[in-house]
Amino acid sequence: MITFCARPAEYPIAMPDQAFKTGPTVNRRAPKSLMWRKVIVFSLALVLAAWATTEMYYVLNVSGVTVLEKVLLGVFSLNISWIAYAFVSSTIGFLAAMAGLFAASKSTTSNATQMIAGRTVVVFPIYNEDVERVFATVESTAESLANAPGRFECFILSDTNDPEIALREEAAFERLRSRMTPGTLVHYRRRTMNLHRKAGNIRDFITRWGGRYDYMIVFDADSFMERDTLIELARRMDASPATGLIQTIPQLVGGRTLFARTQQFAAALYGPVLGSGLAWWAQNEGNFWGHNAILRISALANAAGLPEIPGRAPFGGSILSHDFVEAALLRRAGWNVQIAPKLGGSYEQGPPSIIDLSIRDRRWCQGNMQHMAVLLKTRGLTFTSRMHLIIGIFSYLASPLWLLFITVGMLLSLQNMFLTPAYFGETAALFPSWPVIDSERSLHLFTATMAILFAPKLYGLIYGLASPRWRRTVGPAKTAMGVVAETLISVLLAPVMMVEQTTAVYRVFTGRDGGWNPQARESNEYTLSDTFRHHAPAIVLGVVLTVSAFAISPIFAAWLAPATIGMLLAATLSYWTGRTKSGEFALRMNLLESPEERDPPQSYLDSVASRPAYQDLPAPSLASLFSDRNLRNRRTHVVDTHWPLAHSEVHAPLAIARARANRVSTIGEYITALEPKEKLALLNSPGDLDAVIDQYDARALDFATGTT
Structure with missing residues (x-):
């Protein structure tokens, strides 16, 4: 006999809302993190950003700094601070990842036979x-x-x-x-x-x-995790009573389009470097990405019940990016929140196209922008938790800031070409203060910026060449070719993503709710007209920037080309990279191969092998449920009839569905008249579904017997 049921007996525990302004309830058992690691990372990032900002000031301050140049300098300082942090964190992560490659023990499990005391779901x-x-x-x-x-x-x-x-x-x-x-x-x-x-x-x-x-x-709907990894996560929680959460670093698997395979390659090669850097400085104050992680239920219930943010969406309401906030609240209560970069066997599937990524990004962007309110309202968060929230916010603000930087720089150039200067200072002067830059210093600064921007890719290449698994499955030559291909593709797609994320930020700040749409897991094969319609803003912006750049000079247009070419080709690139054929072409060319593609994880293979069993399911229709009581009885043990309603509260769709039965004479008309929400409400309430059917049966009997 199979010990199997729809739901076990309920065993409730309380999960109260955590007040934003309440101070922390500290778990004294939690060990502290090493502050010097955080000081090193953020001090080095600030020093590097300060140096670059100073160099930019000298670039602009040849004959005084104008108002527009001050704006340009301010935007540059914000952008370079973000890049400097990423560079320093990835540099430390590279050293940590390389040290891990040469460590004596590479096993992801500790004691395979030791019984786990805690019960895991x-x-x-x-x-x-x-x-x-x-x-x-x-x-x-x-x-x-x-x-x-x-x-x-x-x-x-x-x-x-x-x-x-x-x-x-x-x-x-x-x-x-x-x-x-x-x-x-x-x-x-x-x-x-x-x-x-x-x-x-x-x-x-x-x-x-x-x-x-x-x-x-x-799990997420596209997660896969190896058996040993699941067991090891539970074992680590058993061994560390002060730990509230352990987050793995998922690798991407199963990508078929060129876009998905590019992301998959980048995650496999650069992910260990970036993840190791984050884990090194965050230590016991890590982050949560919502899936592929283990949580201590008592800690989550007692410390991380999320309140609503006052106000309407998109800034108010339910917190969409709940995972970051839950990790921060867990740490506020003193629980360890750890990232496990060396624990393998954790996978997920990435979006198949730019359009699908953009749809998901709207929700993530809105959630991350809500973190501004969390930062302002919440007391007791640790410095590290606040940095995680700020990093999440800037992961989306970076795009509009870069676009603003390009725009202000172009305005300065256009002003020099076409407008009458009015840059006289307060003191008398014979000539105006023209906006002139130091070209040689500007070139040096540009070179340095590109170096720190692309350093993580170089780190990833070195890591891949040194990794035994990469050498065994992919090989040094294909790894290097993959880095070149991924870099070219990412350079072309970066301006497109900049426009997409800028649009997402704009939607949030203009009060448009991003919603909660299901994520595409396989290629939708969007038509060319779909992609042109979606990427129209990027194409129009690319045309405007290109025309403006040529108006300044062909040299300026050539300098801006890496950004404008991607925008002009946005629809074509999106269409081509989002198709399965493009991924198959790259595979035939031996490009963008990753170890997970050459040697797929068993959890993924087992899942794919089980899929045929769930094809052509004999799912009943609502009409068949109305006509077949046996079908209705078979599903009663599956349906959860828990309605979280107050004593006098009414669920509107269910009430309307019941009321429609009094307005429509036949079952066929009734089913046609029902809205999707009303159909679902009936499916979720077998008693009401039976009552409606009984009502129609009674009518039919009255009609047959002549009863009025």
Whole structure:
């Protein structure tokens, strides 16, 4: 007999909202981080940024600094500070990653036979996802843990609000139940009300079943994790009672388009360098990226219940980038938040195209901009946690700042060409103060800036050439060719992404909610007209900048070409890099190969192998449910009928669905009249669904017997 059920008995624990202005409740057991590491990173970054800003000042201050030049200098100082931090962190990360390559022990596990004391649940938060892919991953993950040295369960946490996908999920769960090894525990819950999005999904689980488990490993819908990695994460939590969260550094896998394979190559080669740098200076005050991590449930419940930000979206409301804030609140309460750069076996799948990445980025951008309010309102956050939030904010503000830098620089050049100067100072002077720059110093500064900008790619190349795994699977020549190809592609796409992220920031600051759309996991193969329509702003900006640059001089146009060419070709590049054929072409040319592509992880292979079992699922339609009571009875044990409503509160879609039954005479008309939200509400309330059907059956009986 298979010990398998839709949901176990509830074991609730409280997860109260954390007040922004309440001071920290410190866990005294938590060891401190080494402050000198942070001092080194940020001091070196500030020194480098100060030097570059000073050089820029001397570049501009040949005959006095004008107002526009002061603006240019200010924007440059912000941009170079961001680049300087990335350079210093990646330099330290490179040294740490290289030291790791030559370390004596490279094993990701400690004691494979030691029993894990804590009970671990692997949760799969999903939202209108491809059922075939998700349930195949759940099956392969659960099966891999069947004989693990500890107690592991899997729990699918659905927030799906598409009624057709909801019915497919129920059918997939039935299929999953029939395929599992006896003794394997997998549960399924679909929320009746999608309150507070993903953070609310997790919170609903904790407040209803959190007391059943000690640790929670969070997957994303496109996550894959090796069995040994899952076990090691639980074992590390067992061994460290002061640790509240351990974040792995996921590698990308399964990319098929050129864009996805480029990201996959970059993550595999540069990711260990960047991740090692972040882990080195953050230490016990790391960050959380929302998935591929393990959390101590009691710590999360007691310290990281997220309040709403006052005001409307996009700045107010539910916190979209909840993960950064949860990590900060955990650390505020004294829990260790660790990043594990040397722990392999953690994977995810990246967006297949620029358009899909941009759709996801709108939500992330909005969430990161909300962190401004978190920084202003929240007391007790550590310096490191605040730096994580600031870094997240600047990861999006950097794009509009660079665009502003280009724009101001062009305005200065156009002013020199066409406008009458009016740069007389307060004292009497015979000639105006013309905006002149030091060309030689400017060239030196440009060279230095490019050097620190591209240094992480050089570090990645050296790391790849030194790594035994890269040498064994990809080889030195293909690694070097891949770096060249990735650099060229990233240079072309960087201006396009700059416009995309600038647009996302603009949308937030003009009050437009980015929403919460399901993420594309496979290539959508957008048409050329789709890509031209999406990238019209980038193309128009590229035309304006190109015309303005040629108006100044052909030399200036050539200097700006690395930015403008990418903008002008935005639609073509997006269309070409987002197609599977382009990825296959690169593969035939032996470009952008990564170890994960040559030697795919077992967790990914097992998931792909399980997908055919979930194709052609016999999912019932709403109409078939109305006509077949047996179908309705079969799904009652799957449906979660928990409605988080106040005593006198009414769920509007469900109430409207009930009311429509009084307005429409036949079941066919009734189903056609229902809105998707109303259909879902009926699916989530079997009792109301039966009541509506009984109402129509009673009408039919009255009509047949002549009763009025």
